[in-house]
Amino acid sequence: MSHMRTIAAAIAVALSVCSVLGATTQPRAAGAQREKICLNGVWDFKAAGTSATEIPSDGWNKLPVPSSWFWYGTELFVVPDGDSDHAWFRRSFFVPKEWSDGRKVKLLFLDLDAAHKVFVNESLAHEANAMRLCLNVDITGLVRFGEQNNLALWTQRVESAHESGIVRSVYLVTTPAVHVKYSHALPSVKDMTLTVKTRVKNEDTVARTVTVKPAVRDNAKTVLELPEVSATIEPGQSVEVETSSPWKDPVLWGFGPYGRPYLYHLCTQLEGEGVADETFDRFGFREFRTDGAKFLFNGKEYFVKGDLISRAWPVTENPEFVAAFYQGMRFANVNFQRLHGTNTNSFDSPYWYQVADELGHLVEAQLCRTRTEPDDPEHLALWTSYVNYHFNHPSLVMWCGDNESIRPGYSTDLAQAETVMPGWNRLASHIRRLDPTRIVEFHDGCALFAGVHLGVFDRENYMTFNIHAYGNLVQAVQRAKRDYAFDDSVPVLAGEVFPFPANIDMVADPVGTFIEQRRRGQMLHKAIGDLAGAGVGGTILCALEDVGFLGFSDPDTLQLGPWSDRILVRDETKPDKPVIGNRECKVKARWPSLSGEGMKIDVVMPHCGATGGAGGYGFNFNWFDPTEPMFRTNLIDVMVKDAYEKADGRQEPPLGPQRAPQVIVCFGVEGKPVEGAYVELFPQDGQAPPPSAVTTDSDGTAWFHLWDLGRYRAVVNHEGRMFEKSFVLDARPKLTDKPGYDYITWIDMGGIDIAKRKAELAQPAELIGETIRRPEELLTGGGMEIWHSDKIGGWDNSPVQETKIVKSGKYAAKLVGNVAQLVCHIKMDPGSRYKISGWIYKGAGDNSGCIGLRANNWDWLVKLDGSQEPGQWEYVETTHTATGAEYYFYCYNYYMGDDAVCYFDDVSVRRLPDGERPALQPGPFEVGNDGFIGHWLICGPFPNLLIERDSGSEFLGHRNDLLKEYGGEASFVPKYGLKLRTVFPVGGPWLEGEETLTWRDVHGGGMIQLADLTLPSRGITVRPPNLVCAYAACTIESPRAHKVKVAIGSDDGNKVFLNGKLVGENEVMRGAEADQDIYPAELKQGENVLLVKIFQHVGDWVFCVRFLDEQDQPLRDLNIKLPG
DSSP: OOEEOOOHHHHOOOOSSSSOOEEEOOOOOTTOOOEEEEOOEEEEEEESSOOSSSOOOSOOEEEEESOOSSSSOOSSSOOTTTTOSEEEEEEEEEEOGGGGSSOEEEEEEEEEOSOEEEEETTEEEEEESSOEEEEEEEOTTTOOTTEEEEEEEEEEOOTTSSOOSBOSOEEEEEEOSEEEEEEEEEEETTTTEEEEEEEEEEOSSSOEEEEEEEEEEETTEEEEEOOOEEEEEOTTOEEEEEEEEEOSSOOBBOSGGGOBOOOEEEEEEEEETTEEEEEEEEEOBOOEEEETTEEEETTEEEOEEEEEEOOOSGGGSSHHHHHHHHHHHHHTTOOEEEEOOSSTTOOOOTHHHHHHHHHTOEEEEEOOOOSSSTTOHHHHHHHHHHHHHHTTOTTEEEEEEEESSSSTTTTOOGGGHHHHHHHHHHHHHHHHHHOTTSEEEEETOTTHHHHHHHTSSOGGGOOOEEEOOOSSHHHHHHHHHHHTTOOSOSOEEEEEEOOOOOOOOTTTOHHHHHHHHHHHHHHHHHHHHHHHHTTOSEEEESOHHHHSSSEEEETTEEEOSTTHHHHEEEOTTSTTOOEEEEEEEEEEOOOSOSOSSSOOOSEEOOOOSOSSSOOOTTTTOOSSOTTSOSOOOOHHHHHHHHHHHHHHTOOOOOSOSBOOOEEEEEEEETTEEOSSOEEEEEESSSOOOOSOEEEOOTTSEEEEEOOOOEEEEEEEEETTEEEEEEEEEOSOOBOOSOOSSTTEEEEEEBOSOHHHHHHHHTSOOOEEEEEEEOTTBOOSSTTSOOEETTEETTOBSOOEEESSSOSSSSOEEEEESTTOEEEEEOOOOTTOEEEEEEEEEEEESSSOEEEEEEETTOOEEEEEEOOSSSSSEEEEEEEEEOOSOEEEEEEEETTOOTTOEEEEEEEEEEEOOOOOOOOOOOOOEEOOTTOBOOEEEEEEEEEOOEEEETTEEEEHHHHSOTTGGGTOTTTOOOOTTOEEEEEEOTTSSSOOEEEEEEOEEEEOSSSEEOTTOOBGGGTBOSSSOSSEEEEEEEEEEESSOEEEEEEEEEESOEEEEETTEEEEEEOOOOOOOTTSEEEEEEEOSEEEEEEEEEEEOSSOOEEEEEEEOTTSOBOOSOEEEOOO
8 A cells, every 4th residue: 555645845844953843834835635644543432232323422432443342352441232233433533724625535444344334524424234445435525624523433243253343544544636546566576677557546527647757765865767657537537557667786675595674665756737646655676476386586496484373363463563473483484474364354454564574574465255256346346455455565475365265075066166166266367467476376275276177267377286284294285286187387385284283281281281282393393394395385384373482492391471470370489489370360561652553452361371282373472561571482483493494404584683663752732642633754855754644642642653764854733733843763773572662762742751651661561350270270260350352261152241240359251142151171080070160140031050061072961050040149069070071161041041141250160189980880781772882991092103104194003013912902801900001102292101001991972082091191181182092892792693794983093803803994084973984793692802993193082883783774782891
């Protein structure tokens, strides 16, 4: 998007003294009609119960803009009725009298995600029933010049999104009637030329002939003038013109061997009779393209060392966070970021590209399908806005047209390719027409090459073979190449490399966490090495944002992110100060100003250690607290760093070394800060201006991000009164890994006490909402005190934060509606005893609310009902001996009706001191009605190392006889309580060494869950564990001898022995379903010994077995016994 500003010559004012402040009435020259003012700040806000057509007259609260009013929204601003499906925003803005000179006055919203209506001075200015990107609303006929004006916006909530409201920046914009719509720089390193495409729009009432004069500036110096080009434009029309010029000696934008992050400005002047306009667009001279199976960056081979970021979290939508995030990524040798939005309607903030431009990092943009069909005209229009706005960023090298919508078996069957693929082809053609310089791809869209063969997808639109591979990655890539007859004409890009992270409690289980993180790191290290060795063009990890920068850097050092030293609770009385718990809290984010660009989230949620060893999508980075590190590294980061260095033999260079200058102007009158004034920075040396003017916040501060150095003049327009002060920027700040805001230049124009503000910013960040969790407590945030918008940390689903009906503390969780629920994943140790307790308050509805435990198949294992009488708190409690089947803890409006309201507080699942394990239940047991065997002796986990070969994957646990020293699998006779010795070798996700395993019983339904077969002494505590196997056995009593079929379903593979004979095996990776493998066998009359071996790769670990007759009907006359 252009940095569209006033022509410097038209506004320059000679000042004899730098640092002079005073009122001025300096008029603007004729034709100086381009303005852009950022209206971000704290707006009036009201949600729920309000009309969609009538602007509320009272009951307004406050909310920052941009932000979201629900899900991942604000914390410290009160949002009553935050679960509303619509909301209103309101603010006033001043329109200078001199703007009535014929220019167009508009509002620019970068992203409105849903249906919305815009009102100016109580009149409807615009409405739409769906999202709009880069929305320009012409309000020229509605504003009052020389006065304050009222802006109100109504917007719907997006149920499937992570944010709703005004989620990106808002600007007040003026342009001449004939103006530059965009000006795009198209550099070619191959030809050493620069092409400029400029679109000019005529909103005048008569035809205009214009001359476009592009030039390149390096700070204030013009280094290239391109040939002028002229065109005549009819009223209401726009025309794109093009001009090119050789450029012999540009500084190449890049990093390391490819260049350095050197930025120019494209200055585009528009001249003609009655025409005057000028824009500035920052760009870099670089070229990123493909050459056969390789990526070329400025003509040199480039290996994509990628990671992704799920950028639909408000914490990520600010340039200060982005700079810290990229520094963490570069530590791990990541040089490429895929912007992967979990909210498909999310429009990228420009900061991902702006900061990457400045520091030297590559980025891929993604805009997923917003309509049913990919070539829907409205979706294509969104892509037009998307591409034009982000076009000139040199860091942006790829456009992603969609994610995982085209792969066979997902949503597109190749049999339907001729009807499905043309739409995707039209989308790709549209994007490439908008931008012929960048790669267009579809993540996991390698199947589109089948469309190339069928003639329904253009070969020139097929620019990468992007695959999300799993299992044996090299084999998966080779298989996909064969399936689609791929000819290696474009690079192969492994678009997601996933380490299958498992939930784990880092505080309660540090050894298991260390092993799990080592496994993830080893898996990613091997994947990168194998794929690079197989000739792919790069890999994108999924993702260090989640599994990195948290946990263990070595076996003795647990860290929970930047604030770890304050969050971990230690026993200070012991010499080694062991961890005995952790603080569940929020960290109050500190900002020098609430004005200017970007979301300014008010709290971050540091990792509490209990929700899976995950990084929290950005919350493990610190950009604001100078007393703590920016990030802390873990095993995974270090292993990824090593793997990426070995992939192309090159260590990535540090980012920077400089960052963009930032300026905060502090304005006040008579010693009091002034809110709502317009602050503008005018270059005095011919350099490019900042992207926009800024509106002061309640502290009278205006925050600017600049690039060019030199003399500037700060001019403040306070309701028509002008104030000014000059200053000099003579150097860009050095990029360091120290958080905080030391790099900011402060300009005092009578506002806040700057020394006091800087001292406040230097203090340690405040921890708020603090509670202590001990390792024996399984629930995170069960006190309902730690909220992040309308979510409780560590829980799924979104309750309402209740402040009035509360049992203890400040908050309770309110569930509204039939079967509304709040869910926490848990892990219980089989045989251990737990106390389940909590408080339940029924507000309305049938039946009662409840808390309890459920299995993976949703069966209730414990269910505690509250009172059926409304209006009182009811305490419920029980003890429970775990079986290993427990997966979820629920707070639940259990079939209470649509008007149900229930409150929950102080819920707990707490482990009690261990008692004796229940005695064996030997049977006999009947098989179920469906014939499935629900009672077994089991023993495990045994090691199951994975060896990947070109021919496929070999699982040693499956292939080797792990019972060899006990007579072998075929002749082994299991017995309850029998102990077996096994050795865990080097190279697996465990602590190496010898271990003793014990046969025990398990009882369940048809599908037997093995996830609880953990081994804490070997660090195998993840549920389900990875790369292991187990034996299951029972005695089958048959009333007669006959031929049968053993029907087994398993996740993953299996081996089946009956009466000492191997009847069948299948070495496979898959999910489990009934009767996947059918093995012929014979049952003898009386007792039969059945031994089953189930091996595990990653993911679920379950199996089911039954016997069928020769007509494939289940045998129901069998009994099951467990030998003890």
